[in-house]
Amino acid sequence: MTTTIASEPAVRFSGAVKAFGGVRAVDGIDLEIRRGEAVALLGRNGAGKSTAIGLLLGLDAPDAGEVRLFGGPPERAVRQGRVGAMLQDGRPVPRVTVRELVTFVARTYPAPMPVDEALELAGLTGLGRRRIDRISGGQAQRVRFAVALAGNPELLVLDEPTAALDVEARRAFWDSMRGYARRGNTVLFSTHYLEEADENADRIVVIDRGRIAADGSGERIKSAAGGNLVSVDLAGTGSVGLRLLPGVTSVEIRGDRARLRTSDSDATVIALAERGAVRGLEVTAASLEDAFLTLTRTKETI
Numbered sequence: 645m646t647t648t649i650a651s652e653p654a655v656r657f658s659g660a661v662k663a664f665g666g667v668r669a670v671d672g673i674d675l676e677i678r679r680g681e682a683v684a685l686l687g688r689n690g691a692g693k694s695t696a697i698g699l700l701l702g703l704d705a706p707d708a709g710e711v712r713l714f715g716g717p718p719e720r721a722v723r724q725g726r727v728g729a730m731l732q733d734g735r736p737v738p739r740v741t742v743r744e745l746v747t748f749v750a751r752t753y754p755a756p757m758p759v760d761e762a763l764e765l766a767g768l769t770g771l772g773r774r775r776i777d778r779i780s781g782g783q784a785q786r787v788r789f790a791v792a793l794a795g796n797p798e799l800l801v802l803d804e805p806t807a808a809l810d811v812e813a814r815r816a817f818w819d820s821m822r823g824y825a826r827r828g829n830t831v832l833f834s835t836h837y838l839e840e841a842d843e844n845a846d847r848i849v850v851i852d853r854g855r856i857a858a859d860g861s862g863e864r865i866k867s868a869a870g871g872n873l874v875s876v877d878l879a880g881t882g883s884v885g886l887r888l889l890p891g892v893t894s895v896e897i898r899g900d901r902a903r904l905r906t907s908d909s910d911a912t913v914i915a916l917a918e919r920g921a922v923r924g925l926e927v928t929a930a931s932l933e934d935a936f937l938t939l940t941r942t943k944e945t946i
């Protein structure tokens with residue numbers, strides 16, 4: 645029986661904290677994910693993504709704050725088969741076939757997805773009779789996806805689902821994932837791949853040192869990180885005072901070249917021209933990658 649209200653969000657973190665010894669892996673996260681949204685959790689190694697996912701699935705309890713799924717405790721949603729998960733350390737069981745494994749898992753849920761449907765959605769039609777210890781890495785990832793789908797979940801949680809997949813396998817995987825999302829389901833996935841986040845999520849939540857550093861569409865995150873990049877050769881002019889030029893928000897020196905992030909590239913370029921520093925001048929729009937680096941830049945770097 646489901647006692648949750650349909651208007652409750654799929655996921656809600658309220659001031660969630662989880663520390664390991666002195667490390668606050670999740671350091672006060674507030675986050676709501678509406679039903680039907682596809683959200684990417686983007687962050688560097690050690691940012692806190694897996695810990696947040698562990699809280700979300702009820703594998704760990706928060707030290708402070710609260711995590712709710714569909715308005716109730718995570719354990720309940722998981723027990724009801726409303727949540728499917730693909731975690732980083734899933735290993736295949738040897739000797740069983742793809743279909744046997746998915747069938748076995750489906751039977752543990754109260755209202756599973758028909759096995760053929762899970763296989764089709766995961767792109768495994770035709771591979772049902774293959775032993776899972778005799779398939780490729782990309783196919784094994786698809787099997788894990790089919791296992792996550794077996795309970796017919798409303799929310800799918802994927803921790804770095806495409807790590808170690810080649811470009812083709814990645815593309816196929818995301819096609820499958822989008823097929824599932826199009827049915828009105830909710831998806832949360834973690835990734836280091838900015839392109840993937842931008843291409844496959846409606847919304848990107850950037851996490852850094854256990855906190856949310858930015859939250860919005862790829863476009864919004866790019867503009868939050870701001871502006872353009874101006875690159876110029878320094879030969880003969882030096883790097884002194886670049887940080888003080890109009891519009892400049894950060895400076896990076898690589899060999900003889902300076903890379904200036906600026907909120908006003910026109911003013912920056914004019915000021916560079918005034919100091920005679922125009923050799924090899926280039927102005928480019930900040931990419932999502934740049935935005936991500938800016939948002940998660942540690943204080944030690946410029």
Ligand SMILES: Nc1ncnc2c1ncn2[C@@H]1O[C@H](COP(=O)(O)OP(=O)(O)OP(=O)(O)O)[C@@H](O)[C@H]1O
Binds near residue numbers: 667687692694695
């Ligand atoms: N069980 C644990 N015991 C001690 N420290 C932990 C534990 N799990 C995570 N941490 C620490 O918490 C921080 C966040 O780790 P977490 O695995 O959540 O990051 P992540 O963003 O998922 O990283 P990655 O992209 O490398 O998987 C790191 O500093 C990590 O070393």
